[in-house]
Each structure stands twice: as structure tokens, then as C-alpha cells.
Amino acid sequence: MGPLSASPCRVHVPWKELLLTASLLTFWNPPTSAQITIEAVPSNAAEGKEVLLLTRNLPQDTTGFNWHKGGSVDSTRQITGYVMATQLTTRGPAYSGRETVYPNASLLIQNVTLSDTGFYTLQVITANLVNTEATGQFRVYPELPKPSITSNNSNPVEDEDAVALICAPEIQKTTYLWWVNNQSLPVSPRLQLSSDNRTLTLLSVTRNDAGTYECEIQNPVSANRSDAVTLDVCYGPDVPTISPSNSNYRPGENLNLSCHAASSPPAQYSWLINGTFQQSTQVLFIPNIAVGHSGSYMCHAHNSATGHNRTTVRIITVSGSSPGLSAGTTVSILIGVLASVVLI
Structure with missing residues (x-):
């Protein structure tokens, strides 16, 4: 019969209390035909911890028992034996010094290793010389390091x-x-x-x-x-944008253009006016522009990591009167000119 799964609470119960409970049940319960079972506590153990193979329903007329490593009785893989009358414990070929056997036929294995993973078979001998076997199993896992x-x-x-x-x-x-x-x-x-x-x-x-x-x-x-x-992913530059969006200026105004392109790492910028290189900056500033500053303004963005280049062009038109002459000033000048004509 396969091992019974330990309930979540049972894992936290000290094995000594489990042994005491199992012993009391064995002592007080009348003889029954219940089958011997082995429960591993815990069924999944961390390397270096301990596992209790808890025996239940041990017959009252048990005279002795043997524990074997593996899924069957094998004298070459016997761990330990126990004689009830004399409380004599014997050690088998598979005994490692980490095993402790108890009168209720439970087996404690301390400081478990990965190689302890597997099946364990209990052979019970009763007064009428009938041998009964029960098998339990557990698995040992390593304590995981930080990846x-x-x-x-x-x-x-x-x-x-x-x-x-x-x-x-x-x-x-x-x-x-x-x-x-x-x-x-x-x-x-x-x-x-x-x-x-x-x-x-x-x-x-x-x-x-x-x-x-x-x-x-x-x-x-x-x-x-x-x-x-x-x-970090290197990308871009995307197509640059030039701000502000205004393309028409009057003589005497300041031209202040800023270029931006989505890029990682940040793009390197340069400006060309009518195809002629001007400067390597993100912002182009020209004070007090004149009609002669009209033309094609190109922003060039370059990403040294991707090797990609992108450009965008803004046509700037400079025309009209100087912003220094207001509408009122223009009207006054016109009236003065007309008055001079009348006098002549």
C-alpha cells in the first residue's frame, strides 16, 4: 500500500509527539485486521532535515521487525532490525548512523541527503511467524540557492x-x-x-x-x-519633430527651433540650412532674422548605437514689415505722407 499524504498541519507536529500518539494507539486499541501503513513526515523533505517514517496499525502480537531500503525486503539493503522482547537493535548493511528505530516500528532518518529519496519497506514478524510488509516513501530536495x-x-x-x-x-x-x-x-x-x-x-x-x-x-x-x-533596447531615432510649428516669421524676430526624436541612447542632432551645415545642437537659435534667412531648415538625428539616421525639414518664410512698426505707427506715417502731398 502506498504512503499516506501528510496533512498540512501534520508536517508541523514534532515527530516525538507523533511517536507518542502512535504508541498509545497501539497500546490501547484492541487487535484489529487493519493493514499496516507507513506515513512519511514530511513526504517532501529539505536536504539536511529529518524524516520520520511513522508506522500505524502495528499488530499487538509483533515480535520483531526489520527496515529495508527499497520497495521490497532485501537482506543486502537492510537498515536495522528490532526484537520486541529484548529491545535489541541490530544494524544492517544499509545502516548509515543517521537512523533511529522505535518500539512502535517507526524509523527516524536525520540529516537526509538526496540519495535517501525513495521507498522504504518495513517487515513485521508476528508471534505466529507471519511476515507482513508495508512500504513508504519520501523525496529529498535541495535547499535552492539564489539564482x-x-x-x-x-x-x-x-x-x-x-x-x-x-x-x-x-x-x-x-x-x-x-x-x-x-x-x-x-x-x-x-x-x-x-x-x-x-x-x-x-x-x-x-x-x-x-x-x-x-x-x-x-x-x-x-x-x-x-x-x-x-x-536596455537600443532603438531609433524615430522621425524628428521640429517645434514650434510656426513657419512664417517677420524680419527682426528671433528664430528658435528645437528638434526632438525618440531614441535610445539619446540622438545626436545637427542643423542644415538650405543644405549647408550650421551646427551640432538640438536647438537652433538665430536672433533678429531677415528675409534672407528664408529657406529649408533640416534637422538631422543620429543614433551611434543603432547606426540609424533620420531627418525632417521645415520651410521657414521671412516676409512682411519689421515687427518694430506697429499698425498705429504705419497709419500715422501714411497720414503724414498724405498731408505733405496736399501742402505741395
Whole structure:
């Protein structure tokens, strides 16, 4: 019969109390035909902890018992034996010094290792020399270390590069999970996971993939999460925009044009007027413009990481009277001219 699963509360009950409870039940209960069962407490143990193989329904006419490593009785894999009348304990070939046997046929294994994982068989001998067997099992898992993330590309370019993020170390029978910006991994055809989930591949990265990435490793007894790794995606520049949007100016005004393009890392800017280079700045300022400043103003944006360039052009027209002459001043000058004509 397979092992009984331990209830969540039972895992926290000290094994000595379990032994006492089992012993009292064995002493007070009348003989029954209930089948012997073995319960591993806990059924999933952390490496270095202890596991109690708790025996239930031990017959009252038991004269002795033996514990064996494995799913069957095997003298070459006997751990220990016990004689009820003399309370004599014997040690078998599989005894490691970490096992303690109790009169109620329970077996305590301390400082468990990964190799302790598996089945354990109890052989019970009764007064009528009938042998009864019961088997239990447990699994030992390692305490998981803090994982770390490595990347095959620290400066991927948008729509050109793929990025592989690898969660280390590689541990068997461990679950690997990924988090992006503190959220579970979104579903996307561009996101691919390896068969063991250790490697996350981002196909043809976009600027939306930039952010923090974490990996988490889990097993039934522990969990641990890596430090966040920031993924920066190089992109742009996008087509620049020139502000303000005004294209018509009057002589004497100041021309102040600013250029901006979405880019990572930030773009480098330069200006050309009518095809002639002017300066390498994001802002172009020309005070007190004149009609001769009319023409084609081009902003050129360059991203040294992506190698991409983008330009945009604004046609500036300078015309009309100087802003220094108001409408009232113009009317006064016109009246004065007409008066002079009349006098002549």
C-alpha cells in the first residue's frame, strides 16, 4: 500500500509527539485486521532535515521487525532490525548512523541527503511467524540557492537582434519561472522558453521589451528569486519633430527651433540650412532674422548605437514689415505722407 499524504498541519507536529500518539494507539486499541501503513513526515523533505517514517496499525502480537531500503525486503539493503522482547537493535548493511528505530516500528532518518529519496519497506514478524510488509516513501530536495541571470547581448538593437536570458544554476527537478517588470511572463510569439524554462529568448526585440527581468526557482521545499536584471533596447531615432510649428516669421524676430526624436541612447542632432551645415545642437537659435534667412531648415538625428539616421525639414518664410512698426505707427506715417502731398 502506498504512503499516506501528510496533512498540512501534520508536517508541523514534532515527530516525538507523533511517536507518542502512535504508541498509545497501539497500546490501547484492541487487535484489529487493519493493514499496516507507513506515513512519511514530511513526504517532501529539505536536504539536511529529518524524516520520520511513522508506522500505524502495528499488530499487538509483533515480535520483531526489520527496515529495508527499497520497495521490497532485501537482506543486502537492510537498515536495522528490532526484537520486541529484548529491545535489541541490530544494524544492517544499509545502516548509515543517521537512523533511529522505535518500539512502535517507526524509523527516524536525520540529516537526509538526496540519495535517501525513495521507498522504504518495513517487515513485521508476528508471534505466529507471519511476515507482513508495508512500504513508504519520501523525496529529498535541495535547499535552492539564489539564482542569477546572464544575457548573450547587453545592447540589442530594435527589430534586429534577439536576446537570450539564462537562469543559473541548472538544478534537476526544479521549476523555473520568469518575471518581467514584477509581472508574470506575458504571452507573445516573440517570447520563447526552453524545454526546462531556464532560457528565455526574445526574438527580434522591440523597445517595449525594455525593463527588469527576474527568474525564480522552486521545488516542493524552497523557492528563491534572482536579482533584477535591466534590459536596455537600443532603438531609433524615430522621425524628428521640429517645434514650434510656426513657419512664417517677420524680419527682426528671433528664430528658435528645437528638434526632438525618440531614441535610445539619446540622438545626436545637427542643423542644415538650405543644405549647408550650421551646427551640432538640438536647438537652433538665430536672433533678429531677415528675409534672407528664408529657406529649408533640416534637422538631422543620429543614433551611434543603432547606426540609424533620420531627418525632417521645415520651410521657414521671412516676409512682411519689421515687427518694430506697429499698425498705429504705419497709419500715422501714411497720414503724414498724405498731408505733405496736399501742402505741395
